[in-house]
Amino acid sequence: MSLYGTMRTGVSGMNAQSNRLSTVAENIANANTTGYKRASTEFSSMILPSGNGSYNSGGVQTEVRYSISQQGATTFTTSASDLAIDGGGFFIVEGANGQEYLTRAGSFVPDSQGNLVNAAGFTLMGYEYEAGVDPTVVVNGFDGLTRVNLASDGLIAAGSTKGSMGANLPSGAANGDVSTTSLVVYDSQGNTRILDFNYTKTDDNEWTLNIVDRVSNEPLTVPPATLVFDAAGALTTAATVTLDGSLISPIDGTGAVLNDITIDFSKTTQLGYAFSADGGDIDGNAPSKVAGYQIDSDGIVYVKYENGELDPRYRIALANVQSPDKLKPESGNVYSQGVDSGVIITGFAGSGDFGEILSGALESSNVDIAEELTAMIESQRNYTANSKVFQTGSELLEVLVNLKR
Structure with missing residues (x-):
């Protein structure tokens, strides 16, 4: 033998x-x-x-x-949708068969429907973004994921709902003196309305505030708000006032309405100095077209408008396993869960063992x-x-x- x-x-x-x-x-x-x-x-x-x-x-x-656990070199590109992971984790992608896979190949571009798809045809998955809320991390599952879609919505406008106005009211003003500043707000169709803030001194340490629409001269504060200050010039009354948008008429021919707007006055003071306003701040925006998108290191996908506004739409999900080298390779440079790889755990960039997402970069072989x-x-x-x-x-x-x- x-x-x-x-x-x-x-x-x-x-x-x-x-x-x-x-x-x-x-x-x-x-x-x-x-x-x-x-x-x-x-x-x-x-x-x-x-x-x-x-x-x-x-x-x-x-x-x-x-x-699989050995990271390749990072190369930088000019495309904001090219993504790389600096550290642990994998992108979650969906194949044509509807099954989810893991990959480090982040060469994503929008397809004809606006979905971010990589060179092998796999679609990037994430969660719809909700401010202040993190989606629940799922162990051994991909529940709640949706395709990251950047299809253009055309023109978009948002009506104002909250803002702020800070000012110093001169403590030496005589009763009956009026100081005025203004703030531009947006109605439900993105039309601008100018609101005048009229501060009238009525007594020592006491002022009334009347807010009116400049065009129609209709008031939004009925009755006018009362501002009371202590001996140090600090505001002692309520720091917010809600404007009743239904009190003013819509712009002729538009049918647009002005929302109720909550204004924060907490930065208002009464000191021995001339009247001065900080310019105020307001949310909402005039009609604007989509100009692009950007993705930050936490994986939040923003739609960017021509006016510079950023609208968060999605948060890219990452996944990992206990033994990445035991994942099962599939065609298209993707991986599925292997017998010895351990369970799949989803999470987000920058948390736990997950790395940061680099936009405009790719991981080389x-x-x-x-x-x-x-x-x-x-x-x-x-x-x-x-x-x-x-x-x-x-x-x-x-x-x-x-x-x-």
Whole structure:
């Protein structure tokens, strides 16, 4: 059996080196594939039992290992939708079959429907954004995820609902003196309305505030608000006033309404200084077109309008497992949960073990071409050496057969 065993061992060695050459070929072919993780062939010996006076040669077996946890170099691009993860975690993407996968390939671009899709055709997934609320982290599941869609909404406007106005009222003013400032607000169709804030001194440390629409001269504070200050000039009455938008008429021909607006006056003072206002602040906006989008390091996707406003729409979800190198590779440079990879845990960039998201960047392949060429030469020489073992065993077996002749 020793000659047959020698030939069998030689074949085992050639098969093992063929597997190694296969991984080398795959690595070199994907040296420029975004987010590709290097494959390597690990060898282990196979020992067969031997008796006294004889030896049964064993062989070698191989296992393919993927360096999924090894991060590739970061290259920067000019596209805001190109994404890379600086640290742990994977993007969650959806395939054409509706199944979710993990990937580090973040070369996303909007498709014809506005969905962010990478070069392999997988769609980026995330959660719809809600201010001040983090979606529930899901263990071993992808519940609640939706496609990240950046389809243009055309023109958009928002009516004002809250704002602030700070001012200093001169403590030396005489009763009946009036100081005025103004604030631009937006109705439900984005039309601008100018509101005048008229402060009238009525007594020591006491003023009334009457807010009127400049065009119609209709008041929004009925009765006028009363502002009372202490001896140090600090406001002691309520720091907010709600304006009743229904008290003023809509702009002719528009049908637009003015929302009720809550104004914060907490920064109002009465000191021995001339009247001065801080300019105020208001939410809402005039009609504006979508001009683009941007993604921050926390994975929040904003739609950007021509007026500079940013509207948060989605939060990109990340996922990870306990043993990333045990994930199961699939076509398209994506991974699915493996038997030994551990459960999938979703989360968000910058939290826990998840890295930050880099916009305008891509993660390169972690393949080292010089290392692969060295492995190719080694495999070629080892394959040739194993073939010599097989050839020698075959020649010796032929000699043995010819002894009968």
